[in-house]
Amino acid sequence: MREQALLRHIYDRSAPLAGFPGIVQGPGDDCAVVNIQSPVLLKVDQVIEGRHFVEGTLLDLVARKAMARPLSDIAAMAGRPAYALAAAILPMGFPQARADELFDALSRWALHWGCPLVGGDIAVAHGVLALSISIVGHVHPTRGPVYRHGAVAGDEVFVTGALGGSLDAVTGMGKHLSFEPRLAEGAWLAETLGARLHAMMDISDGLGIDAGRLAERSGVGIQIDAGSVPLSHGVASVDHAVRDGEDYELLFTVSPGALPARGECPGGCAFTRVGKVLAGHGASLKKGDALEDITGAGFEHRG
C-alpha cells in the first residue's frame, strides 16, 4: 500500500465534486474550502475494528457505519449534513485494492447522505483498522438546533423506531451495521413541531443511560413506561431495549399533546410515546407499580 497511490485514486475519484454546490476546493490542496451558512453543526465520531465492528466485516458496511454514526448526531440536532472529512488508520499490509474499495465506499455513503467527502488523511500503522469522520452540518432553518437541555417537567417522551438487539454479539451483525441515521425524521419533527419540540438526542449507548443524560442536561427526571417501549423484532424483554445500545434512534421530548401516542414520520418510521418528564432527576423504568432506576443502564465503555 503506497499512500501516494491511494491519494491519487482519491483525487481522481473526487473530480466530480468540482461541480458540487458549495465546494470551492475539494481534496488535493492543503485544506478544503467550502461555503456554508452560520451557525454550523460540528461532530466527530469514529469506528474501530474490534470495538465497533468485528474483523472480516464487509468494508462497505464499515464505511457505512463510520458515516452513519456522526450523522445520527447531526439528526439528533435536527440538522442537515453538508460536508465530511475522513481520517483512516490502515493496518500494515492492508492491500491497495482494499484501501481503494474502502475509500470508494466512504465516498459513496457520504454522497448518499448529502455530505461529500472534501478532505481526509490516510496513515498506515501498527494496529487495527480505524476511521474517524468529521461532519459539518446546517442547523434546521426555522427551528434551529435542538439540544438535550430543553426538556421540562410535563413533557411527553418519544422515541423513533424500535429498540434493542442491535448488536448481535455472536455474529457481530445486526442493526448496528445497517441503521438509518434519522436525518429526515429529525428534520420533520423540527419542521412540524417547531418550538414544541423541546429536547432531542440519539440513543447510542442504551435508552437508560441516554435518557439519564438528557434528564441530567435538562435538570429533570424521565420516567419510561416499560409497556410502551417499542421492541425490535426478536427482542423479548424491555430490559434489552433499555440496555443493549447501538440503536441510533431519536429520543425526544415534546409539549403535552403535540403528537399522538403513536404515529409515523413521512417515509414510514414509527414514533412512539414511551414516558414523561417529571421534576426531579435521573431516568426510571415503570413496570406496573415498581420503579427501577435505569439512569446508568446501557453500554458503559471501559478500557
Place this chain on the structure above:
Amino acid sequence: MREQALLRHIYDRSAPLAGFPGIVQGPGDDCAVVNIQSPVLLKVDQVIEGRHFVEGTLLDLVARKAMARPLSDIAAMAGRPAYALAAAILPMGFPQARADELFDALSRWALHWGCPLVGGDIAVAHGVLALSISIVGHVHPTRGPVYRHGAVAGDEVFVTGALGGSLDAVTGMGKHLSFEPRLAEGAWLAETLGARLHAMMDISDGLGIDAGRLAERSGVGIQIDAGSVPLSHGVASVDHAVRDGEDYELLFTVSPGALPARGECPGGCAFTRVGKVLAGHGASLKKGDALEDITGAGFEHRG
C-alpha cells in the same frame, strides 16, 4: 479508564468555552454549534504512535504535534483557525490520569492557537495511541485562500525558516515535535503580497516531493538552487533539506521582485528565495551545472 469519567472531566473543563465568541454550544451535546463566516477551510490530520511519535513521548508534545499538523495546513492556505474537533483512540489500560493529561494538553494547545476544542470522541481499543484532529478555519479576509495551483512560470520560489533534520531517527526528538505552524507568517504574506502571492503549501514530506506536488498542481516546473536552501542547525547537506521531511515550513511562489531574496516576517521567522518557477514539469535541484530530478524526493509512506 472509564470513558464516562473522562467525558465528565472534558465537560467540566470545557465550561469556560461558554464565553468564547462564536461558540453557541460546546462539548456535551450531540454536536457543537458554532458561528463562522463563509467560505471556511476544513482540514483533518492525525498523529499515531510509532508513526508520528515514538512510545514514551511526553503527552504534551504528542498533543502539541496533533494540533500543529493540521494547523500547518491552515497556515499554508493563509488561513486562521477557528474551531477544533478531536478523536482519540486510547490503548487498553491507558490510565485515567494520563487520559485527563492528554485532553488537558490538547485543550490548552487548541486555545493557544486560537481554535478551541468544541467536540470530540474517545474510544479505548486494542492498538496504539492515535489522535485525529479536524480544524475549521477562516480564509484570509482580503487575499482569500492561497492554493497550490497558482504558480506561473517566472515566479520566484521561497521557503520560511530552515529545512532538514527535523526527525532525529535515533531519539525520535527534534523539530517535528516542536515546530511552530506558520500561521502568522502565512497570514502576513497574504496581507503584504495580496495577489502577488501566487501559490503556497506546507513542506511535510520533504522539499523535493512537496515542490513536485506544487509544480504538478500548477502545471509548471520548479527549479531549486542547491546553494540557496537554508539548512537547519546541524544539517550538513542540502540533500537532507530536500529529503528529510517533517519541516512544516511554508513553500510559496511570488511575482518576480515581490520580496527580497532574504528577509524576516514579523516575529523573526526568516524567508529565503530558493529557486524559480519554469515552464515544464517536476522539481529539480540545481547544483552548479548539474540538474537533479527531486520530484519524488522525500518521505514516501508505505505500509
